[in-house]
Amino acid sequence: MVVAGVVVMTGVALAQAPQPAPKAAARAGALQTRPERTNFDNTSTYEDVVAFMQAAAKASPKIHLTTFGYTTEGRPLPLAVIGAPAATPEAVRATGKLRVHIQGNIHGGEVEGKESAQILLRELAQGKHADWLQSMVLIIAPIYNADGNERFSLTNRGRQHGPIGGQGQRPNAQGFDLNRDHMKLDSPEARSFARLLTDYDPHVSMDLHTTNGTRHAYHLTYSPPLNPATDPAILDFLRNEWLPAVTKTVKSKYGWDYYYYSNLTGQSNTPGARDERAWRSFDHRPRFNNNYVGLRNRIAILSEAYAYSTFQERITATSRFIAEVVSYAHKHAARIKQITEAADSRKIVGTQVSLRADMFRAPELIEVLLGEVTTEKHPVDGHAMEKRVDVRKPERVADYSQFKATETERVPSTYYLPPALAVALERLSAHGVRMTALTAPETVQVEEFQIAGSEAAEREFQGHRERTLTGKWVAAERQLPAGTLRVDMTQPLARLAFYLIEPRSDDGLVDWNLLDDAIGISKVYPIVRARR
Ligand SMILES: [Zn+2]
8 A cells, every 4th residue: 555655554464364375385485585586686675574474474374463563654563473373462472482572674774684584484484493483482573663774775874785775774764763762762663662562571582783883703793781770680691691602503503703792992902091992882771772671671682783794694694693592592481481580570679770870891801803894886886885804803802891880779669750740651651661540649758859950961862952960869758649650669660660760860751851841940850759
């Protein structure tokens, strides 16, 4: 269907009746992605992806299709569910299996995950990985930033090596970077994603990107959640077990090196010097997908294919990573469920949790593999493209790949929000944070945050001038009227609620101006918290 120049696939078109197909596997095997059909010159359009998903579902009764929301331009976000009797969240959760979510294309120009997700769907339609479906439901969303995907240009990805037919743009149709929108939820895409996490509640979520940073020798780099407010067992499990195991398997099977995503910075060899040669990670804030998912007590794995490998090799690198991550999930399904359930029930009330953080220098140097590239001309417009050369240049550098708190706060048992804070309440609901209204007035011993300073950033970022409050919590007594919203901090999303509500949070409601009207020139923060 074409509406005002926009291709719109209806939810009805995506849904389909399961039909037993006699030659299903053969039919699925004949399916080709757009890159495969074009000698890797082109990446898939939205229409290509939807058609591929429909064909895969037609070939296999195991694949159920649905949508999980909409883009800014109204494109339904396609979702494939495999390993459950139907595609609904209820049917998926009722299986009791481990739920693994795989998402491509959050950055519309970083297209390899979108292609690998389709390849995985084909393999599942062919009956491959049948053992996985014993323990898991796979929830596959190949094309998250669908609007960005459709804005093709030959030069959207700088000096990246193809696809020579170009690729989409990084931001969505509103001009927002969707990988900075997970806390403020300014885009329908980020809201759809938050709802997917609430409804399907995947234990594991993979977010697939492509990096054009440091010229290193890795075929792929990855990251666990980076925020120190994340449940520590999730971070330990990823850093000490899961990611090292996958890295080792890929190396032994294919001879390829995978490692933690970072970029090499600095010139100096003096330990601790400001410009020390170091492998520096990106950011701990939950506006980023991996950090957001982690703050929700779920396992997040960020994947970054390497822009200077060929397009085909980038897809292969991403597919291999997905396969090994999912295979590990299959073997450790019970343990992963146990880790996320323990995180949900862990009591954080009364503990100190990070609300601002910075990367720190690990005591040991690490060896990283740097690489080389050669320059080629794009065959159509002649712009310079770089291509990976197969060399590995090891260098020992400082390790700044982890973050620690620079400020913590005590987690209270309850926050109390006035019903007049409509914007803030709406955002908390969109995240899935549970609130209950007081049915009668209550006198409560609370702490109120006395504001000493309120400053908006000079530079606009993602449509906002991020705000920082200074001040302190002091004891007070409040008469709270009926209708006041209580946020009980024993709920599973307590870490996320804490990060959204605390006034000093570096990625909360205050930061994104969502309480600007309420704060105004007030000397007291409008949300109070229980004294213990
Ligand atoms: Zn990206």
